[in-house]
Amino acid sequence: MDETKNTPTGQVPTLADVARTAGVSTATVSRCLNLPDQVTEKTMRRVMEAVDRLGYSPNYSARALAANRTNTIGAIIPTMENAIFARGLQAFQEELHQSGCTLLVASSSYEEDLEEEQIKTLTARGADALLLIGYHRKPRVYEFLEKRKIPTLVAWAFDPEVSRLAVGFNNRAAMHELADLVMGAGHKRIGCISADTVSNDRARERAQGIRDSMSAAGLDPKMLQMVETAYSIENGEMAFHELMAHAEPPTVVMCGNDVLAVGALRAAAAMNLRVPEDVAITGFDDIELASVAPVPLTTVHVPHRRMGQFAAQALLDELNGKKPDSIELPTAIYRRSSF
């Protein structure tokens, strides 16, 4: 091994190589890179020349170790597979990029324990802050995050009751609003295809929104015909068949998200049911799928991009010691043809 030669070795150049080439100390090089206005213009030029000449780029692990921050923000989303989180995340990452932060994405496959593991992994990898989806997780996870002092933001949900930093929307109220429209149209037998409500608070809140509306309309919320299943088109189809096999099948099927709704749509077509004449169907999220579905979906539009941007901003503020406020974003009903 060649130790500290006077010329850079054939290896990847280090900051020391740059310093040597430019004829300055390592501290000065570091300052050129991180605190440019503490340095003479002339020095800066010399150093930058050396950087270019050697093709130097800093080793982030070393930087992270020395500075005790990584400029990395982690996000753990339930799935990358369908488009629910894609758009928001893209905006989130664009916004972070502007501030020189890198996004580290992990997915939990909607599994609570896997999410916990991923949180551990991302913090071990030095994520300075974390974006998490929804509120529901074990207390010990929140304790861990607090002990480690990792700024954390909850997105895709907003609960005014909880003081935790959040950028999201009120799932319950949004679904309530849509359900009110449904009730207003005279539907009495309501079906719902939802994700698992035990570990998924967004799903739970959405279902609750339907019940709220039923109560308000004088219907017994216990009469809500509910099927829980994982998000996928196929599962949506199966759930729809299950619902329609009842003695008194629902006249409207409100789905926990657009993916399930598209499945329902497809099952309806297979059963020769006209939508919305024979059975109405609604979605949630307003992903691309919703507007191009065979019967364009009536759904709850969620401002994904803005949510991503605001979330990034809030987390960045938090990291800089400002005290950002939680943000509740408005949703809107997009009335298309499926109801």
Add this chain to the structure above:
Amino acid sequence: MDETKNTPTGQVPTLADVARTAGVSTATVSRCLNLPDQVTEKTMRRVMEAVDRLGYSPNYSARALAANRTNTIGAIIPTMENAIFARGLQAFQEELHQSGCTLLVASSSYEEDLEEEQIKTLTARGADALLLIGYHRKPRVYEFLEKRKIPTLVAWAFDPEVSRLAVGFNNRAAMHELADLVMGAGHKRIGCISADTVSNDRARERAQGIRDSMSAAGLDPKMLQMVETAYSIENGEMAFHELMAHAEPPTVVMCGNDVLAVGALRAAAAMNLRVPEDVAITGFDDIELASVAPVPLTTVHVPHRRMGQFAAQALLDELNGKKPDSIELPTAIYRRSSF
């Protein structure tokens, strides 16, 4: 600051804290964590107890710096926004996770320079290896990668002519096959909506596949009516309108991907054109959208998940010094209703 107390400080525990608590050296702790069979069972137990008690988890930056590897693999995809890459990437990451590797995702927005920047960033962040989409990039980028000795794999494309490690499919041949079907149906006026063919080799190859087929069918490939635009439903609509405004509009519009095709479909509907009777439309990729589109799309099915799995496997092999082979995956025409 409290330096080296005998009991762990109130801070995040370090490996040294664990060593002290367990009454062993730091080297032993490190071995327990990384080379478990070089260590007595008794020692292991003692150390693990200390790990649990302190809630220790290793600092990856320090580990990366010391060991000169990060167990991180980077992927740079053109976009996270539509679903083209989502499924393959999900499979990629699941496979990596099994081997204890973390995936770092960045997106280039289909911009060559941004991709170059992201490559620099990810290597600076210590990605041990890189997944890149397609072959096309500046020679200096490949030189950089080689100089840095970063194992790199090209996915979503496969060119037998190029020796570079790749896991993908032959875009040109796949589109050729679909185009043959189109020619076989007697179409003479062919339109194509494609992504930018200058910097996107997959798009270029796909377009070339159509021309190949035209030549073979005795048509002049120059007659291909081509519109290039960025991938989005809206752009697909606009491009379709442009195509149909010609004096002799095409009788079939072959799209570079499903997203564009859905846009075309929508524009056709707006123009009261029946698909496929008045104009046929084809897609590429077979993303979810394709099967649920108002007119189910005839498209080229790509085995996204398998591609992701194989890519992970190949890259992992490469990292372990094995010499993996490039893999060409078969594609298939999924004939639905749009042609």
Add this chain to the structure above:
DNA sequence: AGGAAAAATGTAAGCGCTTACATTTTTCAT
């Protein structure tokens, strides 16, 4: 039981960077 080989453990030198503190250079009012 004795000793050489093998296995387990310990010691300590970095990995490439940041940053507190020390030193040198520049600026500027006198």
Add this chain to the structure above:
DNA sequence: ATGAAAAATGTAAGCGCTTACATTTTTCCT
């Protein structure tokens, strides 16, 4: 010109880990 304050730069001590090498302990053959 002069010296004090301000600005620029340098020195060197780590950050938390891995790992080559040294040392100690265990194993096992005679």
